[in-house]
Amino acid sequence: MSANVLSVRDLRVSIGPREIVHGIDFDVADGQTLGIVGESGSGKTMSVLAATGLIDAPGARVSGSSILLPASGSDAGDTELVGASERTLRRVHGDRIGFVFQDPSTSLNPFLTIGRQITESLEVHRRLTGKAARTRAIDLLEAVGLPNPDERVDAYPHQFSGGQRQRAMIAIALACDPALLIADEPTTALDVTTQAQILELVRDLQRERGTAVVWISHDLGVIGQVADDVLVLREGAALEQRPAGDLYADPQHDYTRELLRARPRIVAGAGPAAPAASAPLLEVQGLDVSFTISTPTGHRSIHAVDDVSFTLDRGTTLALVGESGSGKSTIAGALTGLVTPRAGTATLAGSDVLRASRRDRRRIAMVFQDPFASLDPRRSVGDAIAEPLRVHRLVPGGGRGREKRVAELLDLVGLPGAFATRFPHELSGGQRQRISIARALALEPELIILDEATASLDVSVQAHVLELLRRLQREQDLTYLFIAHDLAIVQEMSHAVVVLKEGKAVEAASSAELFANPREEYTRRLLDAVPPEVPRAARTREG
Template structure:
């Protein structure tokens, strides 16, 4: 248990003459999970990539020491030859990255992707490699593992793809597993399953784990020891219980305070006589899907009904694949519902055609999960925010547009100088503020926020939630807040609708639902939320 697997001393990384990582030292031991936590830009991933010899940034210079010491010979990873690193990566060190959708090859079957590293490091026969791939898929809990061997990544859910990534990382029984934000984009139940899975595999295989995350709630579930990084420096190192119970540094306390927790106060109440702004009745959305046996129909949403009062927030929650984003797509006209009625201020949105439909849909704004993907990287911020103004004729002339863009940026807490910047020059939280400003350009009555804070650091998420609450108070906005984090849902919602497999499971006022959930599925979602304090 006390045998060091990775020992890092005075690690420094310089890029273009600027030091990014400043003298980091840490140790990971056999059967231990080391949590590395900090905000975006704190140097978490940079430190681990440099320590494992995987950093490939142009002009990067790494100094210091990083020794991998296991059952095989010890290897100095800093400055190691490419041939040495090829023997280590995938063989002695396995990697699980944040987005399995970009990490997996869309053109290769799951079997081929798992057996690649086996063939590179172990040289098994084809039958042995296939048997090992099947064993790994079963070990990570992928249903119908044998049938899935010939599947492709796009045929799996996000949680299933992450399980495949873990299987690939464990293919050669590595001494060290690096998990870089492996649960950030997953819903709470899938996140809990991945946490349990890695914990079980660690106990079974005796692997040392480095778990990188911005979420101290997740770190509290998985880690034995914690290293807190800020601006490339170690600000605190302690056991996980000491970090939670006796944080020594203000930065650590700030990360702890920024976590959304179950039991937090909800938003101010809306008047009981508030008018209904949006009423959805018996909504159904179905998609034809081609299969080897012919065409089948996926019932993405079925018989869904709800209403949102003006000035209130409806929290829409459920696991991945529950139909949440399909509801948003149906309300904004991105998909055409198969059946149902959608009334905005008493007008059936689905029945209105052509110009009148465009005018009506302008009253519904949409903010998506990933602001970097939803903003055009070739357009400056002014053009992105101003585009709705041009399309809908909401500002007169260039001078009017410039003034309105400056007003919108000020509304979301950004200086007018940001108008000339491009998305890559902004942080994640700043890009999300730009997305909110673009949605506000439509002067909407209803704003749909589809996982709009899911990919943000907890501290940045807290700032964006505070911004949304302020906008709702000042502008009288109505929100449909789609999310999988029940702590955030409780913080922002007046009413909550829980969905599963396209249908409503529970629909009640937020205070009642969180105080006494009626349905087993709702209780399971609540039970999957990371605890306030690590369980001993």
């Protein structure tokens, strides 16, 4: 039997008069992974933050016990984290406990290089010199799969793609070889191949160092590949905790069965029906985008999009897929005026998209990958949705007309009208993304670009949003450019697919053709990296 690293008993969290976590118990053992799953708002992150002493909200109260136990052979005593002093928490955070949070954009310091953010904990907790710490930082960046680590160690967070930022966060968390790693949705923003690398990296860490992991996720495919035991939460209560193989094979609770049914899968012959012939809406020809970045040896040009062409028919969905840094989001930025291409053309129903006026640009709406960064934290949800209505004068009746339309849009994305008075920090990640979708729909666009629009949603809400998008497409003849790393969702949503690698389009085909018979080795590698339906623990036991 493995020794426990963390032991939690009767954990309760209250905010003001309301108790939101109700007496949860769990243990995490050496070299083992506990997966915690549940919908947005189920208490997954709140429970782990409370157990590790990271809740610092006005009116918050935490009770119960959360004991961090010493490593085997250590003469250190047990450390109670509930009610611990700031000095105690500073001593264990970053040293014995490493953290990888869901949103790297808000976790990383934009004013410090990635290398400095890694070396900081090494200098504080391991007393390494600047040179030794920098060498260790480069090794860590290489271990998490970042290209050119000796150069990227001096880059800033804004110079990384979303997936690359998350890999950098993992490097920071692993810097001091923690006994316990808290991973809160660490692969949400990652493409399937990078996700597979991160899962393997964590498993290697456990085999080599006996690291214990708490892995929080709404993605049951990921949880099945990484977890030894699974804890299912709903509305702050634990419904069942069992070995992963047993839970996936024979879930005991109706809610667990609902979650398992809702997870997307790649299924032979699945996908939307082929639409009737329609005229092209968006035509992109020879799109070419380059960026210049600073490195220790001078400036270097990155060819982010290299001579990419595709056509998107009205009323259909075209998916752009590929690894992080393949150019997917850069193409979206060029189409919406956020990025200036070096060459190429893009027309929407015959009109030049790249040189469109502000009024014409509203014909293309975008839902960004990071809802927290795309919503103004100083504005309420209602104000955020009403802004495009006001700017483009889309609703008659002044403020009252906008309020009515905001309520309608909230209802469309499955949120009550009362959410109009809330602010982004009061919402879960999934709720924030639904607000972003409502804001895009407010423009009444001809084309909606969905940049990882469902990546932060739990599986049941994700299924609801995907069905919403399909219904809106049918009813309003909407056209989607769908950027995603989850190939099961790509199959479910898209009529056609363009596969990108290092800025180039390497394969383009109908969805049915691509999933049944991919031509390129790179496409086959993406498909092979999708987590299998059978949990790793069950496969290991059968083997």
